[in-house]
Amino acid sequence: MTLPLPHPALSATDPELAALVGAEEQLQADTLRLIPSENYVSRAVLEASGTVLQNKYSEGYPGRRYYEGQQNIDKIERLAIDRAKALFGVEHANVQPYSGSPANLAVYLAFAEPGDTVMGMALPMGGHLTHGWGVSATGRWFQGVQYGVRQDTGLIDFDEVRELALKERPKIIFCGGTALPRTIDFPAFAEIARESGAVLVADVAHIAGLIAGGAHPSPVPHADVISTTTHKTLRGPRGAMLMSREEHAKALDKAVFPGLQGGPHNQTTAAIAVALHEAAQPSFRDYARAVVANARALADELLARGFDLVSGGTDNHLILMDLTPKDVPGKVAAKALDRAGIVVNYNTVPYDPRKPFDPSGVRIGTPSLTSRGLGTQHMAAVAEWIDRGVTAAGAGDEDALAVIRAEVAELMAAFPAPGLIAQ
Numbered sequence: 001m002t003l004p005l006p007h008p009a010l011s012a013t014d015p016e017l018a019a020l021v022g023a024e025e026q027l028q029a030d031t032l033r034l035i036p037s038e039n040y041v042s043r044a045v046l047e048a049s050g051t052v053l054q055n056k057y058s059e060g061y062p063g064r065r066y067y068e069g070q071q072n073i074d075k076i077e078r079l080a081i082d083r084a085k086a087l088f089g090v091e092h093a094n095v096q097p098y099s100g101s102p103a104n105l106a107v108y109l110a111f112a113e114p115g116d117t118v119m120g121m122a123l124p125m126g127g128h129l130t131h132g133w134g135v136s137a138t139g140r141w142f143q144g145v146q147y148g149v150r151q152d153t154g155l156i157d158f159d160e161v162r163e164l165a166l167k168e169r170p171k172i173i174f175c176g177g178t179a180l181p182r183t184i185d186f187p188a189f190a191e192i193a194r195e196s197g198a199v200l201v202a203d204v205a206h207i208a209g210l211i212a213g214g215a216h217p218s219p220v221p222h223a224d225v226i227s228t229t230t231h232k233t234l235r236g237p238r239g240a241m242l243m244s245r246e247e248h249a250k251a252l253d254k255a256v257f258p259g260l261q262g263g264p265h266n267q268t269t270a271a272i273a274v275a276l277h278e279a280a281q282p283s284f285r286d287y288a289r290a291v292v293a294n295a296r297a298l299a300d301e302l303l304a305r306g307f308d309l310v311s312g313g314t315d316n317h318l319i320l321m322d323l324t325p326k327d328v329p330g331k332v333a334a335k336a337l338d339r340a341g342i343v344v345n346y347n348t349v350p351y352d353p354r355k356p357f358d359p360s361g362v363r364i365g366t367p368s369l370t371s372r373g374l375g376t377q378h379m380a381a382v383a384e385w386i387d388r389g390v391t392a393a394g395a396g397d398e399d400a401l402a403v404i405r406a407e408v409a410e411l412m413a414a415f416p417a418p419g420l421i422a423q
């Protein structure tokens with residue numbers, strides 16, 4: 001066994017912390033990680049994010065910095081920008097946002113004033129906090145108008161979105177979300193944004209890797225702005241990017257710095273550059289297609305076992321299960337599955353009668369297991385473990401959970417995770 005990985009300096013300086021990192025490596029190796037927003041980065045991405053680039057301040061942009069000594073940093077950031085532009089086919093990319101939420105805040109700063117009306121999908125329908133939901137700064141400082149999905153289909157109702165947009169005239173419309181199992185219709189959103197005079201922002205945080213790999217339609221040229229994290233299906237470090245046509249470049253750059261942030265995290269910029277290089281390889285197209293094929297196969301296996309899936313299935317990497325028919329609350333199921341070595345998160349389902357902290361659903365996804373090399377032939381086993389785990393959760397059968405945990409660990413041992421193999 002190669003774990004824990006060697007961290008000699010860390011182990012010598014701070015053995016307590018080193019032990020915790022080692023335990024996390026072991027946990028990530030042994031468990032079946034089904035959280036759709038997570039992934040395993042490569043060893044190369046890990047190495048880039050742990051470099052001396054960490055030591056450098058670089059406020060500003062390549063060629064226009066407020067600090068000297070940028071000979072190498074400028075080249076690194078330009079590399080990341082050029083790779084983003086090439087991969088996504090965009091005219092402009094900003095790779096400095098610290099994460100997805102600050103990236104979205106920068107969009108507000110670029111295109112709206114406090115008090116303006118903005119529109120996005122409601123959080124309990126599958127949107128993101130930063131799309132104008134009440135508890136978020138974006139819902140407190142802006143008038144958040146929220147759309148959802150239809151109760152009967154689980155799909156976005158574009159007549160409703162259009163009607164709302166024409167009535168409320170938002171400055172910004174967000175499309176994309178955190179629990180959307182279906183293809184996002186960017187042309188339909190673009191038409192509505194045009195009719196209502198709004199800036200359309202495609203927040204593709206979850207599906208950026210699928211777009212890069214050709215497994216989901218691109219928001220280019222439909223969206224005015226593309227916002228994305230880099231750490232979900234794109235398989236990069238924790239970070240974000242904003243992309244657009246040249247016409248919005250200045251406004252976005254000014255909003256990120258100096259509008260919202262100080263110095264960029266250069267070690268993250270470098271790791272983003274590496275991830276974009278990896279995502280440009282032909283093998284990443286295979287990866288993206290395999291993520292979707294696995295999700296579809298897993299959805300079919302779950303449906304065959306009587307699970308209720310929001311929208312009836314999936315087009316992408318994500319499945320949202322409504323456990324109401326199984327009579328097990330989402331949180332109870334999620335916690336039991338965790339004890340069985342299957343890591344998921346509990347989630348609201350559209351029109352959930354239960355509370356957000358104790359909802360009816362569980363959200364799962366296939367990016368991580370696909371990174372480990374699992375294929376469609378393994379999805380029956382995964383569905384069976386979930387089924388047995390949910391049943392055991394309802395029955396309080398801890399022994400059954402322990403049996404699943406051992407079976408999961410055995411399969412995981414045969415499919416070592418990228419980044420977790422000492423080389």
Ligand SMILES: *Cc1c(COP(=O)(O)O)cnc(C)c1O
Pocket residue numbers: 037099100101102104127128130176177178203204205206229239
């Ligand atoms: C994950 C996500 C974000 C936020 O990213 P953080 O890096 O967690 O701040 C924003 N929008 C969408 C749609 C997301 O899925």
